[in-house]
Amino acid sequence: MxxxxxxxxxxxxxxxxxxxxxxxxxLELASSSQLTFxxxxxxxxQLSYSKSKAFLIVESLIESLPQHTSYIVCxxxxxxxxYATKLFAPKLIEPQLQSAVIGKDSYVDDMAxxxxxxVIGSNVTILAGAYIGTKAVVKDNTIIYPNVTIYRxxxxxxxxxxxxxxxxxADGFGFSHTKEGVHVKIYxxxxxxxxxDVEIGANCAIxxxxxxxxxxxxxxxxxxxxxxxxxxxxxxHCIFVAQTGVGGSTKLGRNCVVSGQSAFTDHLDIAPFSTFxxxxxxxxxxxESGGVYSGYPLMEHREWRRLQTxxxxxxx
Amino acid sequence: MxxxxxxxxxxxxxxxxxxxxxxxxxLELASSSQLTFxxxxxxxxQLSYSKSKAFLIVESLIESLPQHTSYIVCxxxxxxxxYATKLFAPKLIEPQLQSAVIGKDSYVDDMAxxxxxxVIGSNVTILAGAYIGTKAVVKDNTIIYPNVTIYRxxxxxxxxxxxxxxxxxADGFGFSHTKEGVHVKIYxxxxxxxxxDVEIGANCAIxxxxxxxxxxxxxxxxxxxxxxxxxxxxxxHCIFVAQTGVGGSTKLGRNCVVSGQSAFTDHLDIAPFSTFxxxxxxxxxxxESGGVYSGYPLMEHREWRRLQTxxxxxxx
Amino acid sequence: MxxxxxxxxxxxxxxxxxxxxxxxxxLELASSSQLTFxxxxxxxxQLSYSKSKAFLIVESLIESLPQHTSYIVCxxxxxxxxYATKLFAPKLIEPQLQSAVIGKDSYVDDMAxxxxxxVIGSNVTILAGAYIGTKAVVKDNTIIYPNVTIYRxxxxxxxxxxxxxxxxxADGFGFSHTKEGVHVKIYxxxxxxxxxDVEIGANCAIxxxxxxxxxxxxxxxxxxxxxxxxxxxxxxHCIFVAQTGVGGSTKLGRNCVVSGQSAFTDHLDIAPFSTFxxxxxxxxxxxESGGVYSGYPLMEHREWRRLQTxxxxxxx
Numbered sequence: 001m002x003x004x005x006x007x008x009x010x011x012x013x014x015x016x017x018x019x020x021x022x023x024x025x026x027l028e029l030a031s032s033s034q035l036t037f038x039x040x041x042x043x044x045x046q047l048s049y050s051k052s053k054a055f056l057i058v059e060s061l062i063e064s065l066p067q068h069t070s071y072i073v074c075x076x077x078x079x080x081x082x083y084a085t086k087l088f089a090p091k092l093i094e095p096q097l098q099s100a101v102i103g104k105d106s107y108v109d110d111m112a113x114x115x116x117x118x119v120i121g122s123n124v125t126i127l128a129g130a131y132i133g134t135k136a137v138v139k140d141n142t143i144i145y146p147n148v149t150i151y152r153x154x155x156x157x158x159x160x161x162x163x164x165x166x167x168x169x170a171d172g173f174g175f176s177h178t179k180e181g182v183h184v185k186i187y188x189x190x191x192x193x194x195x196x197d198v199e200i201g202a203n204c205a206i207x208x209x210x211x212x213x214x215x216x217x218x219x220x221x222x223x224x225x226x227x228x229x230x231x232x233x234x235x236x237h238c239i240f241v242a243q244t245g246v247g248g249s250t251k252l253g254r255n256c257v258v259s260g261q262s263a264f265t266d267h268l269d270i271a272p273f274s275t276f277x278x279x280x281x282x283x284x285x286x287x288e289s290g291g292v293y294s295g296y297p298l299m300e301h302r303e304w305r306r307l308q309t310x311x312x313x314x315x316x
Numbered sequence: 317m318x319x320x321x322x323x324x325x326x327x328x329x330x331x332x333x334x335x336x337x338x339x340x341x342x343l344e345l346a347s348s349s350q351l352t353f354x355x356x357x358x359x360x361x362q363l364s365y366s367k368s369k370a371f372l373i374v375e376s377l378i379e380s381l382p383q384h385t386s387y388i389v390c391x392x393x394x395x396x397x398x399y400a401t402k403l404f405a406p407k408l409i410e411p412q413l414q415s416a417v418i419g420k421d422s423y424v425d426d427m428a429x430x431x432x433x434x435v436i437g438s439n440v441t442i443l444a445g446a447y448i449g450t451k452a453v454v455k456d457n458t459i460i461y462p463n464v465t466i467y468r469x470x471x472x473x474x475x476x477x478x479x480x481x482x483x484x485x486a487d488g489f490g491f492s493h494t495k496e497g498v499h500v501k502i503y504x505x506x507x508x509x510x511x512x513d514v515e516i517g518a519n520c521a522i523x524x525x526x527x528x529x530x531x532x533x534x535x536x537x538x539x540x541x542x543x544x545x546x547x548x549x550x551x552x553h554c555i556f557v558a559q560t561g562v563g564g565s566t567k568l569g570r571n572c573v574v575s576g577q578s579a580f581t582d583h584l585d586i587a588p589f590s591t592f593x594x595x596x597x598x599x600x601x602x603x604e605s606g607g608v609y610s611g612y613p614l615m616e617h618r619e620w621r622r623l624q625t626x627x628x629x630x631x632x
Numbered sequence: 633m634x635x636x637x638x639x640x641x642x643x644x645x646x647x648x649x650x651x652x653x654x655x656x657x658x659l660e661l662a663s664s665s666q667l668t669f670x671x672x673x674x675x676x677x678q679l680s681y682s683k684s685k686a687f688l689i690v691e692s693l694i695e696s697l698p699q700h701t702s703y704i705v706c707x708x709x710x711x712x713x714x715y716a717t718k719l720f721a722p723k724l725i726e727p728q729l730q731s732a733v734i735g736k737d738s739y740v741d742d743m744a745x746x747x748x749x750x751v752i753g754s755n756v757t758i759l760a761g762a763y764i765g766t767k768a769v770v771k772d773n774t775i776i777y778p779n780v781t782i783y784r785x786x787x788x789x790x791x792x793x794x795x796x797x798x799x800x801x802a803d804g805f806g807f808s809h810t811k812e813g814v815h816v817k818i819y820x821x822x823x824x825x826x827x828x829d830v831e832i833g834a835n836c837a838i839x840x841x842x843x844x845x846x847x848x849x850x851x852x853x854x855x856x857x858x859x860x861x862x863x864x865x866x867x868x869h870c871i872f873v874a875q876t877g878v879g880g881s882t883k884l885g886r887n888c889v890v891s892g893q894s895a896f897t898d899h900l901d902i903a904p905f906s907t908f909x910x911x912x913x914x915x916x917x918x919x920e921s922g923g924v925y926s927g928y929p930l931m932e933h934r935e936w937r938r939l940q941t942x943x944x945x946x947x948x
C-alpha cells in the first residue's frame with residue numbers, strides 16, 4: 001500500500017516522497033518498508049536510529065527525523081496509528097488460497113476446520129471442533145484437542161499438546177482513546193508462536209502480537225486458564241500454574257515457576273529461574289535470577305513470610 | 317400459562333381469580349401479566365406499587381397485597397419461586413421455527429451452527445465452530461470468531477468483535493436452597509444484550525439475566541477471561557483488563573476502567589469514570605465519579621499506596 | 633503389558649519374575665496387576681502394605697519390599713514413573729470401537745461429535761459443537777451446551793447441566809523434572825466423574841486424574857471459570873462462585889461454599905459446611921466443620937475483619 005493512500009485514509013498530508021508500505025511496526029523494529037510512529041518528543045533519539053522511511057509523528061519531532069524520510073504530522077499520533085492499523089489487518093479468511101497441506105499420518109477429524117493456506121505436519125492429531133486458521137502452521141506430532149482455536153498465521157511447534165477451549169492468537173487488547181472517551185481498536189497484525197514441546201492446559205488464551213510475535217518458548221508448560229497478553233516472550237521450560245496472567249510485552253527468562261492466580265503487569269523483564277508463590281502480583285522487573293517472591297506488592301518470599309507474621313500480630 | 321396451573325405444579329392453593337401468566341419478574345419490574353414474588357415482610361410497601369396481579373408471598377404479606385390480585389401463600393417463597401421458574405424456561409432449541417435469516421454479504425461458515433429463528437445482519441462474519449442460538453440476533457458488520465457460543469435470545473450489536481471461546485448468555489448462577497442443603501435452580505429466563513461496537517476477548521462469559529437482560533453497553537472493551545454475572549449493566553466505553561469478574565446485578569457507569577484480576581460483588585452501583593487498579597476488590601457502591609481505587613478492602617488509590625508503605629514498615 | 637517390556641522401555645533391569653501389568657497407580661491404591669512406585673525411603677512402611685507386585689523404587693527401599701515382588705531400581709523414580717505413564721496413556725480416539733449408543737428421546741445435534749464407544753443416556757440434549765470422547769458416558773436427562781468438551785472415559789451423571797466452553801477431563805498438570813530443568817509429562821490415565829444433578833457454568837475446567845478419578849459429587853453447583861485440578865474430590869451440594877481454583881488432590885466435604893476468586897492449594901482436606909469468603913487463599917486443611925474463613929493467609933472470618941480494621945488504622 002502506498003504511503004499516500006494511508007495519508008488519504010487518515011485525512012492527512014504526506015510530506016516527502018511516496019513509498020510502498022507493507023506493514024507497520026514499532027520504532028525500534030521497523031524495517032525500511034514498514035510504517036512506524038513516534039507519539040512523543042522523548043523518542044527523538046530513537047527516531048534517528050530507525051530503519052523506517054515512513055513515520056506518523058507529532059509536530060515537535062519533525063526536526064529529529066533522519067533525512068530522506070516521509071512523514072505525516074498527526075494531532076494525536078496514537079489515534080492515527082490505531083486508525084492506520086486497520087489498513088494492515090489481515091483478512092479473516094482467504095478462501096482463494098489452496099487447501100491446507102496435511103502431513104503424513106496426520107488425523108484431522110471431519111468436524112475440525114482447517115482453513116486454506118494452513119500447513120499441518122506429520123503425525124499430527126486434530127480432533128473435532130478444533131479450528132486452524134488461514135496460513136497457520138502446526139508442526140509434527142502435535143495434538144490439538146477438541147474446540148481449540150488457533151487463529152490465522154500462528155505457529156505451533158512439534159510435540160505440543162493443546163487442550164480444549166484454548167485460544168491461540170486472538171487479538172491483543174490494544175486501543176487508542178479519543179478525547180470523548182471512545183476506544184479505537186489497534187488492529188493486531190502480528191501472530192503467536194508456540195515453540196516445540198509446549199503443553200497448554202484447558203481454556204487458556206495466548207494473544208497475538210500487535211506487531212511481530214507473542215512467543216512461548218520450548219518446553220514451557222501452562223496449566224488451565226492462563227492468560228498471556230500480546231507481545232509477551234515466555235522463556236523455555238517455564239511452569240505456569242492455573243489462573244495466572246501476564247500483561248503485554250512482559251518477558252520471562254527460562255525456567256521461571258509461576259504459582260496459581262499470580263499476575264504480571266506489562267513491559268516487565270523477569271530474570272530466569274525466578275519463582276513466584278501463589279497470587280504473586282509482579283509490577284517491577286527482576287534482574288537477579290533464582291529468587292523466590294511472594295505477595296502484592298511483590299517482595300522476597302522470606303520477607304513476605306516475616307511480614308505476614310507481623311501483620312497477624314496486629315490482631316493480638 | 318394459567319396461574320392455577322402454576323399453583324397445581326407447586327402443590328399450593330391459588331387465592332383469587334385465575335389469570336393468564338406469560339412470564340415471571342421481580343417485584344419492581346413485573347407487568348400485569350407477570351408472576352412476581354415477595355419473600356419477606358419488608359417488601360410490604362413495594363407490594364402496593366407492583367403492577368403485577370399474581371404473587372407468591374409469605375403469609376404475613378397477605379394484608380399488604382393490592383386489591384384484585386391473586387396469590388399463593390408459600391412456606392418458602394424463594395424455593396417456590398425457583399420451582400416456578402422451570403415452567404417458564406425457554407426450550408433449548410425450537411426446530412419448528414423457520415431457518416435463520418442471513419443478511420446480505422454475510423459469511424457463515426458451513427461448520428458454524430445457526431439455530432432456527434436466529435437473525436443475522438449484513439456483512440457479518442461467523443467462523444467455524446461458532447454457535448448462534450434460537451432467536452438470537454447478530455447485527456451488521458459484527459465478527460464472531462470460531463468456537464464462540466451465543467445462547468438463544470441474546471442480542472449482539474453491530475460492529476462488535478467476539479473472540480473465540482467466549483460464551484454469551486449462559487445461565488446466571490442462581491439457586492434457592494432447601495433446608496437439607498440442596499440447591500434448586502432458578503431458571504434464567506432473561507437474555508444478554510451486547511450493544512454496538514463492543515469487543516470481547518477470548519474465553520469470556522457474560523451470563524443471561526434471571527429475568528430481563530444483562531447488558532454491556534456501546535463501545536465497551538473486554539480483555540480475556542472476563543466474567544460478567546447475570547443482570548449486570550456495564551456502561552458505555554468501559555475497559556476491563558483480563559481475569560476480572562463482576563457479581564450479579566452490579567451496575568457500572570460509563571468509562572470505568574477495571575484493571576486485571578479485579579472483582580466486584582453483587583448489587584453494586586458504580587459511578588462513571590471510576591478507575592480500579594489491578595486486583596481491586598469492590599464490595600461497596602461508589603457514588604462520586606472520577607475516583608481511582610485499589611485494594612481489598614477497597615480504598616482510594618493514594619490511601620492504598622500510603623498503606624502499603626506503612627505495612628512494609630512493619631518489617632523493619 | 634509385561635513388566636519386562638516396561639523395564640526395556642526405561643533402559644533398566646527388572647529384578648524378579650516377569651508380570652502382566654495393566655496400569656499404574658500410587659502406592660496405597662495399587663492392585664496386584666498395577667505398577668506402582670516409591671520415590672523416597674520414607675515410604676518403606678507403606679511398601680509393606682502395598683498389594684502391588686511391581687515397583688519402581690530407589691535403591692534404599694529394596695530391603696523394604698514385600699516378598700515375591702518384582703522391581704526396577706531407578707536413579708530418579710519420579711522421572712522413571714513419568715516415562716512409564718506414557719506406556720499406559722489411552723489412545724486419543726479408537727475408531728474401531730462401535731458407534732456410540734444414544735438413548736431414547738435424546739437429541740444429539742448433527743454438528744456435535746460423539747466418539748465411538750461413548751454411551752449417551754435417554755432424554756439427553758447435546759448441542760452443536762459439543763464433543764463427547766471415546767467411552768465417555770452421559771447419563772439421562774443431562775444437557776450439554778454447545779462447545780462443551782468431555783474427554784474420553786469421563787462420566788457425567790444424570791440431570792446435569794454443563795454450560796458452553798467447559799472442559800471436563802483434560803489432562804491434570806503433572807510433570808517430573810530432569811536435572812536440566814526439562815519437564816517430563818506424567819500421562820494422566822485416570823478420568824473425571826461428575827455425579828448427578830451437578831451444574832457447571834461456562835468455561836470451567838475439571839481435569840482428569842493422573843490415576844483413578846477426579847470427582848465432583850451430587851448436587852454441587854459451579855459458576856463460571858472454575859478450575860478443579862486432577863484427583864480433587866468435591867463433596868455433595870457445594871457452591872463455587874466464579875473464578876475459583878482448587879489444587880490437585882484437594883478434598884472438600886459436603887455443602888462447602890467457596891466465594892469468588894478463592895483458591896485452594898493441593899492435597900488439602902476441608903471439613904464439610906465450611907464457608908470461604910471472596911478471594912480466600914486456603915493453604916491448610918480444615919478439620920472442624922461449619923467455619924467461616926477469609927483472607928490469604930486464611931483465618932477465621934471474624935478475625936480477618938478485626939485485622940482489616942487494625943490494618944486500616946495503620947494509615948491514621
